[in-house]
Each structure stands twice: as structure tokens, then as C-alpha cells.
Amino acid sequence: MTPTPLTADAVLALAPDAASAQAARRLAAPGNWPTLNAPASSLWGECQGSGRTPYLTGVDLSGPAPTTPAFKCSCPSRKLPCKHALALLLLHATHADSFGQAAPPQSLQTWLDGRAARAATTTPVTAAPDPAAQAKRRAAREKKVSLGLDQLQTFLKDLIRDGLAHATARPYSDWDTQAARLVDAQAPGAARLVRQIPDHLSDPAALLAHLGRLYLLTEAWPRRDTLSGAQQADLRAALGFPIDSAGVLAGSGLQARWQVMGQSVTEEDTLSTRRTWLTSGDHTALLLDFSAAGRPFPPALPPGVTLQAEVCHAPGTVPQRALLRGEATPTRPEAPPPGLTLDALLDRHGAALALNPWLERTAHLTGPLHIVPGDPWHAQDHTGRLPMSGRNPTLLALSGGHPVTLYAEWNGETLTPLSALHAGTLHPLRAVSDA
Numbered sequence: 308m309t310p311t312p313l314t315a316d317a318v319l320a321l322a323p324d325a326a327s328a329q330a331a332r333r334l335a336a337p338g339n340w341p342t343l344n345a346p347a348s349s350l351w352g353e354c355q356g357s358g359r360t361p362y363l364t365g366v367d368l369s370g371p372a373p374t375t376p377a378f379k380c381s382c383p384s385r386k387l388p389c390k391h392a393l394a395l396l397l398l399h400a401t402h403a404d405s406f407g408q409a410a411p412p413q414s415l416q417t418w419l420d421g422r423a424a425r426a427a428t429t430t431p432v433t434a435a436p437d438p439a440a441q442a443k444r445r446a447a448r449e450k451k452v453s454l455g456l457d458q459l460q461t462f463l464k465d466l467i468r469d470g471l472a473h474a475t476a477r478p479y480s481d482w483d484t485q486a487a488r489l490v491d492a493q494a495p496g497a498a499r500l501v502r503q504i505p506d507h508l509s510d511p512a513a514l515l516a517h518l519g520r521l522y523l524l525t526e527a528w529p530r531r532d533t534l535s536g537a538q539q540a541d542l543r544a545a546l547g548f549p550i551d552s553a554g555v556l557a558g559s560g561l562q563a564r565w566q567v568m569g570q571s572v573t574e575e576d577t578l579s580t581r582r583t584w585l586t587s588g589d590h591t592a593l594l595l596d597f598s599a600a601g602r603p604f605p606p607a608l609p610p611g612v613t614l615q616a617e618v619c620h621a622p623g624t625v626p627q628r629a630l631l632r633g634e635a636t637p638t639r640p641e642a643p644p645p646g647l648t649l650d651a652l653l654d655r656h657g658a659a660l661a662l663n664p665w666l667e668r669t670a671h672l673t674g675p676l677h678i679v680p681g682d683p684w685h686a687q688d689h690t691g692r693l694p695m696s697g698r699n700p701t702l703l704a705l706s707g708g709h710p711v712t713l714y715a716e717w718n719g720e721t722l723t724p725l726s727a728l729h730a731g732t733l734h735p736l737r738a739v740s741d742a
Contacts, residue, residue: 313376316735317606318396321375323386331393337405343398345406350399351415354391356382364391365415367422375605379418448493452546453528455492459485459501460525463518471515475508496547497524499575513720523664540622545665550621552630560619560632563587564641567608568672568714569725569735583608584670584714584725585618585629588644591670592618592629610726611733613640624662627669643728646674646712650690656717667718670725674712678702686713686722696721699736705729 322328334354337343341361342353348369353361367377378392388396399406410416462485466474482504489498500521507514527534527542534542544550565585572581578597581604585592598604608614616635621628647655652671659669679685680703684695688710705711705727712728726733 313396313400313606314609315397315400316609318393318400320607321388321396321603322393323388323603327386327388327390327393330390331397334390334394335397335401337398337402339394340398340405343395343406344409344411345399345403346408346410349411349419350395350406351411352395352398354394362391363412363415364389364395365411365418366392366395367419369419369423369426375603377422379415451492452494455489455494456497456525456528458488458492459497459521463522463525466518471511474504474514479505494546496545497521499547500524502575520665535624537622537624541624541663541665544621544623544628550628555619555621555630556632558619560617561587561590562615562617563590564613564638565592565616565618565635566613566641566643566733567610568670568733569610570607571716571723571725579604581607582716584716585614585616586672587618590618591627592620593627593670594629594631608635610735613638625659625666625669627666642731643672643712643733646672646676646728648690649673649676649686649688649693652693652717656719660719668716670714670716672712672714672728674728675710676713677710678706683721686715686724693717693722694720696723699724701734701736702727705734 319328319331322331340352340354342351344351348367350366350368352364354364355361362380362382364380364382365378367379376388376396378388380389380391382389382391384390411419482501486498486501489495489501500517504514504517507517524542524545528546531539531542565587568584568586570581570583572579574580578599581596581598583594583596585594585608594608596604596607614635615638617632618629619632620626621630652673655671656669659666673686674688676686676688678695678699679687679692680698684698685692686695687693702711702713702724706729713722713724714726714728714733716723716725724736726735728734
């Protein structure tokens with residue numbers, strides 16, 4: 308199977324740091340590479356450095372998508388991938404016609420053959436799951452979660468009893484200690500919500516709403532057996548239980564033409580989360596990728612493309628989190644539907660929250676909107692205005708002062724534009740932080 312070529316954005320997402328990405332951009336010119344070739348499922352080239360001998364660089368693309376490519380380079384860099392490997396991928400994304408088909412030198416061919424041999428001979432050993440052991444582990448975790456949420460409820464009651472006005476005087480160690488207890492109780496989702504409490508201390512209304520979501524977790528968990536299957540899935544997701552990927556992919560899926568509408572990345576401690584939003588008619592699919600300790604994300608689906616793909620939604624009252632089953636193949640684009648008014652966006656978000664009170668964000672195509680710079684920026688139409696996160700000079704340039712249609716996330720407080728529809732083309736946006 309011929310691997311799907313990576314886009315320039317997907318290549319740069321593999322960079323171990325910003326310096327490597329910048330260096331790769333400088334090197335990604337055919338004039339820096341006296342040799343460029345793309346034989347089956349691989350790339351190789353020679354990059355002229357400061358020394359007499361060019362660096363020999365190879366990339367193995369034979370892994371199934373979305374597996375990260377493998378890299379080999381004769382340069383002394385310890386970064387993986389190095390700037391030369393990134394530049395080679397960038398060149399292939401932007402100057403594919405500069406590549407020949409010559410076989411690689413023996414040293415690279417030996418490396419490629421070794422990888423192929425290991426892939427052919429490595430057979431995953433998957434023992435049949437032991438239902439009794441699974442039930443025992445599940446019961447042990449649920450007992451820990453119950454104890455942790457009991458402690459959390461006592462903590463929240465004490466917080467309310469003391470009065471929210473006194474919450475600002477508490478040391479950060481109060482929140483951090485309580486969050487650490489919830490991590491030990493295997494409820495990382497609740498721990499994350501506790502760590503977010505200081506972000507709301509300056510707004511009593513937002514603080515009370517946030518504490519209410521936390522308290523609802525402590526009340527819902529002991530009553531989980533009275534909830535529907537979809538409601539239980541929402542509760543477990545809010546507490547940080549992982550989804551059963553195998554079970555999701557084994558279930559029913561929706562085979563359709565999906566448009567990649569936008570992407571966003573959030574960072575918490577050492578974990579980065581990339582959200583990729585797809586739409587097909589009235590259906591929305593949210594794909595999540597995670598990166599720990601600065602490691603690169605897997606190659607991304609580029610915003611704006613339309614894919615023929617089968618999407619399997621995870622259980623829940625609001626079908627949103629999803630996984631792709633099988634290969635996604637590019638197909639002809641479709642005209643996007645009309646954008647929602649801001650009033651309609653709030654109605655849809657509210658309807659979703661009524662089903663899942665722990666839903667953190669929804670995403671919508673909304674507009675046309677006027678963008679109003681200020682502190683903060685606002686999006687405005689005839690039904691109202693909403694505050695925006697960050698600043699988007701690119702958005703102002705695209706709109707030229709005229710109304711613009713956005714695909715944006717709404718988290719109940721701010722609107723985060725992910726892409727803008729201009730002249731029938733979806734343009735990805737990157738916000739500039741106000742910090």
C-alpha cells in the first residue's frame with residue numbers, strides 16, 4: 308500500500324522542538340540536496356552541510372497510518388527526527404517532482420531491510436483476557452474512585468461552608484494536595500478539574516459553576532447503576548477512565564465523507580492534547596491525540612481536506628469523541644453548510660450540556676461574524692456577541708473588515724476560532740496568546 312504523503316503542517320508537527328522546525332524550513336530547498344529520491348515507501352537524500360561529505364538521510368514510510376515515520380541520518384544530532392530528516396519530508400511535501408526513484412545506498416538499504424524483516428517476523432502476542440481478573444481490577448479501581456470522591460465531597464462542602472470569598476486566600480497547596488489524592492484514587496479527570504479551580508477564583512459565578520460540576524461527579528458516581536449506559540459513559544469519561552478503543556472500533560460506524568474542519572492543541576503539565584474536528588452533515592467527530600514529555604504528535608489530518616472514512620463514536624449522550632476505522636482516503640470537497648448565528652450556537656451548546664453536564668467544549672461553524680478587536684476580542688452578529696480567546700491577526704487579514712464565517716470551539720466562556728471560511732476555502736488559524 309502506498310503511504311499517504313504528509314502535508315507540510317503534519318511534518319512540522321513531528322519536530323522535537325521549535326528550533327528543529329525552523330532549521331528544517333531553511334534546509335527544505337532542492338538546492339541544498341544534491342541527491343533526492345523516493346523509492347517505494349521510503350525517502351532518501353544527501354544534504355550538503357558544512358563538511359566535505361553530505362549527510363545521508365533516510366525516512367521509512369512503510370508503517371501503517373498514522374504511525375510516525377522512522378528516521379536515519381549520518382549527522383551527529385541526537386534529536387529525533389533531526390533537522391535533515393524533517394527537511395527531507397518537507398521537500399517531499401512541497402517539491403515531490405524533484406525526487407527520483409533510485410534505490411538507496413547499501414547502508415540505508417540494510418536499515419530498511421532490517422526494519423521490514425522485523426515487521427514481518429514480529430507477531431503481536433495477545434493473550435485472551437481473563438474476565439475474572441478484569442472484573443477484579445475494575446472493582447479495585449472503582450473502590451479507589453469511591454474513596455477519592457468521598458474525600459472530594461467533604462473538601463467541597465468545607466469550601467462552601469467557609470464561603471467562596473475565602474477561597475482566594477487558600478494556598479495553592481490546598482488545590483494541589485486534593486488533586487494529588489484524586490490521582491492516587493485513579494480519578495485523573497476529577498483531579499484536573501480541581502487543578503483548574505484557581506483559574507476561576509476571580510469570578511465567583513464561574514467558580515460556583517465549576518465547583519457544581521465537581522460536586523455533581525461526587526453525587527453521580529454512587530448512583531451510577533441508576534444511569535443509562537450513555538450517561539455512565541459520560542461519567543466515566545469525566546472521571547478520566549480511558550475509552551475502550553477496541554470496543555468502539557468493534558461497534559457500528561458511520562461511513563461518509565468527512566471534512567476536517569480544524570485543530571487545536573492544549574497543554575497541561577507534561578501532557579499535550581490535540582483535538583481534530585470532523586463534520587459530515589449534522590454529525591461531528593472529535594479525534595484526540597496525546598503527546599507526553601514533549602514527544603511529537605502522530606501525523607495530523609490537515610484542516611480543509613475532505614475524506615472518505617468510517618467514523619466510530621465512543622459511547623455517550625452527545626456523539627462527539629470518535630475513532631477512525633480503517634484508511635481515510637481524500638475525496639472531492641463538499642460545500643460547507645450555512646453558519647449558525649451566535650444565538651443558535653449557544654442553544655446547541657446548552658442542549659449538549661443538558662445531556663452531558665461535564666462536556667467541556669463543542670465546536671460549530673458559525674457566521675457570518677464581525678470580528679471586533681479589543682481586550683478581549685469579540686465575535687459579533689445581529690443576535691449578540693461572544694468573547695474570543697487570544698488574538699488572530701490572520702483572521703483580520705482574511706476578513707478585511709468584512710463578516711467572516713468561522714469554525715470555532717466554545718467552552719462556555721470564550722470562542723476559539725480554529726479555521727476561517729474565505730472564498731470557499733477553509734483556512735486554519737493559529738491564535739496569538741495574550742500572555
